[in-house]
Amino acid sequence: MKLDHETDFMQDLIGDGKSEWVLVNPRMLLGLVGAVACYAWLFLMMGTSAFVPFVGVLDGAVGGAHFCFAFGIMASLTITWFFSDFFSPRKRIQFSLGFLCTVLGSAGLWFLGGDWLWLMPSAALMGMGFGLIYVLYGEFVCVHFHASIKAYLLGIFCCAFVVCAGLLFAGPQMGFFFGLLFPTVAFAAYACVYAFFRLGRRPIVDKKTSDARNRVVWRSYLATATAGMAAGFAVGCLLSSEPVHSWAYGIVEVLAVATSAFLLVDSCRKNRVNETITMRFFLPFAAVLAFPLMFVPQPFKFVFAVLLLCGSLFPITCSLSAICKHIVLCDLSAVRAFSFGRLICFAGIALGMALAFVGFSRSEVSGYPYEVASAAAVVVFMILVIFSASFVMTEDNYPDEARIKPTGLDDSEGSVAADVGRGVPIRKLETVEAEMAAEQNGEGASGEEHPNRPGIFHIKCEIVARTYGLSNRQREVLGMLAKGRNADYITEKLIISSHTAKAHIYNIYQKTGVHSRQELMDLVENVDVSNAGSLLQDILSDRA
Numbered sequence: 001m002k003l004d005h006e007t008d009f010m011q012d013l014i015g016d017g018k019s020e021w022v023l024v025n026p027r028m029l030l031g032l033v034g035a036v037a038c039y040a041w042l043f044l045m046m047g048t049s050a051f052v053p054f055v056g057v058l059d060g061a062v063g064g065a066h067f068c069f070a071f072g073i074m075a076s077l078t079i080t081w082f083f084s085d086f087f088s089p090r091k092r093i094q095f096s097l098g099f100l101c102t103v104l105g106s107a108g109l110w111f112l113g114g115d116w117l118w119l120m121p122s123a124a125l126m127g128m129g130f131g132l133i134y135v136l137y138g139e140f141v142c143v144h145f146h147a148s149i150k151a152y153l154l155g156i157f158c159c160a161f162v163v164c165a166g167l168l169f170a171g172p173q174m175g176f177f178f179g180l181l182f183p184t185v186a187f188a189a190y191a192c193v194y195a196f197f198r199l200g201r202r203p204i205v206d207k208k209t210s211d212a213r214n215r216v217v218w219r220s221y222l223a224t225a226t227a228g229m230a231a232g233f234a235v236g237c238l239l240s241s242e243p244v245h246s247w248a249y250g251i252v253e254v255l256a257v258a259t260s261a262f263l264l265v266d267s268c269r270k271n272r273v274n275e276t277i278t279m280r281f282f283l284p285f286a287a288v289l290a291f292p293l294m295f296v297p298q299p300f301k302f303v304f305a306v307l308l309l310c311g312s313l314f315p316i317t318c319s320l321s322a323i324c325k326h327i328v329l330c331d332l333s334a335v336r337a338f339s340f341g342r343l344i345c346f347a348g349i350a351l352g353m354a355l356a357f358v359g360f361s362r363s364e365v366s367g368y369p370y371e372v373a374s375a376a377a378v379v380v381f382m383i384l385v386i387f388s389a390s391f392v393m394t395e396d397n398y399p400d401e402a403r404i405k406p407t408g409l410d411d412s413e414g415s416v417a418a419d420v421g422r423g424v425p426i427r428k429l430e431t432v433e434a435e436m437a438a439e440q441n442g443e444g445a446s447g448e449e450h451p452n453r454p455g456i457f458h459i460k461c462e463i464v465a466r467t468y469g470l471s472n473r474q475r476e477v478l479g480m481l482a483k484g485r486n487a488d489y490i491t492e493k494l495i496i497s498s499h500t501a502k503a504h505i506y507n508i509y510q511k512t513g514v515h516s517r518q519e520l521m522d523l524v525e526n527v528d529v530s531n532a533g534s535l536l537q538d539i540l541s542d543r544a
Contacts, residue, residue: 047239049066072123072129074346077340091194092194155264216326221344224316225351229348235309291378360374360377478524490505
């Protein structure tokens with residue numbers, strides 16, 4: 001009965017894919033819970049001061065702690081981006097470093113939090129720990145939820161804001177321990193999914209190849225940085241004017257959840273809120289909301305800050321889903337591309353928070369009267385937003401499937417990428433490789449057939465079958481699934497019962513660690529034949 005239930009679930013997964021984003025597999029749910037905890041950790045660390053024990057939110061040093069946390073994230077993202085070739089195949093090292101930084105940072109905040117000398121480095125260590133695990137979860141989402149990345153990310157955002165509301169009920173005394181719950185869950189969940197999905201065995205894309213395929217233009221990064229700056233400016237204004245455990249933060253939670261839920265519903269239906277449209281409307285919207293901050297009374301500043309924060313969720317979530325989609329579309333190195341894209345976002349957040357802390361801090365850290373400092377901060381923010389708008393609103397930013405096309409031929413001989421153009425998705429490249437192999441095997445103009453020389457597609461299927469120990473029958477089913485066939489087709493083609501076909505599909509998914517037909521197709525497509533070594537020689541020898 002258990003087999004029937006799970007194979008029926010697998011049958012749903014390999015259907016038309018229209019509802020593929022709704023998964024109930026326990027292993028997938030564990031990864032989603034970890035991702036929610038990771039983002040909730042970020043929201044608590046950046047938007048509240050609960051992670052700083054013994055310190056009130058209105059003290060000037062707390063702003064420095066937030067700033068150090070952001071710089072810690074930027075430092076870890078820079079390291080993982082620059083050394084992506086080292087970290088991509090060594091996820092355990094990255095995980096261990098992130099866990100160590102988090103433990104040291106948490107201990108420093110708790111035991112030495114009352115000493116300002118230790119507050120800043122402890123917050124920076126916490127930021128580095130978050131940045132390292134954040135990249136790993138970014139890669140996990142790109143690999144396993146590429147069918148509906150935007151819907152998944154928005155669902156994660158929505159759930160993260162909901163669980164963050166628990167801070168309001170935890171109270172000031174338990175806020176720090178409530179905050180520690182999220183990194184604990186994030187690291188524990190990733191350790192489990194790493195083992196369940198064999199993440200250490202996935203194919204690696206080196207940084208040179210990834211950079212050659214990357215089609216993101218500088219306007220995209222400018223738009224991402226501007227959206228981050230708006231979010232940082234809004235958060236800095238809130239932290240400088242409102243205590244964490246107040247009715248104002250209750251309003252923030254409600255509006256943030258409502259905004260994320262609206263975006264989630266839109267992504268599941270019309271999907272009209274894309275990255276380009278949101279930036280074109282958000283930039284004027286940000287300037288309009290920022291202007292009243294110069295003259296409204298202090299108690300009402302949080303209203304405009306909350307609206308600016310919720311408005312910034314539109315471009316932030318869209319740019320995040322766009323970069324994740326681009327990673328899948330062009331088969332980029334997830335560690336490298338995700339790290340750089342988020343580095344740009346957090347650089348904007350740090351800049352926005354710095355402006356807000358200088359302009360709205362009651363302790364007059366800027367050395368100028370409050371009114372002068374706040375007006376200057378708003379003016380600088382508006383200038384930066386208008387400058388960004390003059391470039392970002394001129395054309396589309398992130399490329400999609402329709403825009404990634406061949407750019408022309410190159411004179412390099414023997415290069416597949418030269419024949420189809422830079423930035424073409426890996427699926428297109430492998431299709432060309434298969435066609436070239438077919439011509440070389442005599443299936444082209446010569447009309448001669450060489451059955452002992454299989455094409456690249458069949459070699460890749462055989463490599464996957466031998467790597468994961470598939471049976472002969474499962475190899476046949478694997479070849480059909482990798483071509484996009486469903487269970488009904490397999491039943492008719494192999495003349496077997498529907499129950500038997502489902503059992504074969506289920507066993508293949510279990511052995512390879514995938515959970516959908518698309519993931520299995522990607523697994524086969526991502527096989528690097530040139531690095532197969534002795535396994536390739538064995539396959540060719542057996543065919544001969």
